[in-house]
């Protein structure tokens with residue numbers, strides 16, 4: 475009995491999936507913050523925040539949440555992904571770009 479060849483697995487197309495370097499989930503509706511290591515010009519090698527997503531260079535993505543940004547900076551996940559140390563300026567910009575945690579809709583009220 476021959477084992478039938480399975481379904482074709484030839485589709486190895488490289489889809490650029492934006493994945494958060496910290497939590498590894500792809501960006502939802504909020505999208506991810508793009509961080510770019512500039513590839514050309516005077517600023518080559520500089521890591522900057524790229525809110526427009528138009529700057530060219532090696533990019534990495536992170537959720538715009540304090541958790542993921544904190545983790546990405548603390549564990550140097552961005553640096554690893556970009557293969558370059560990110561400056562304090564970029565780190566500051568990232569922290570500033572972090573969205574505040576959403577307020578709890580309803581706190582249990584304890585009265586009496």
Ligand SMILES: [Zn+2]
Nearest residue numbers: 494497537542
């Ligand atoms: Zn994340």
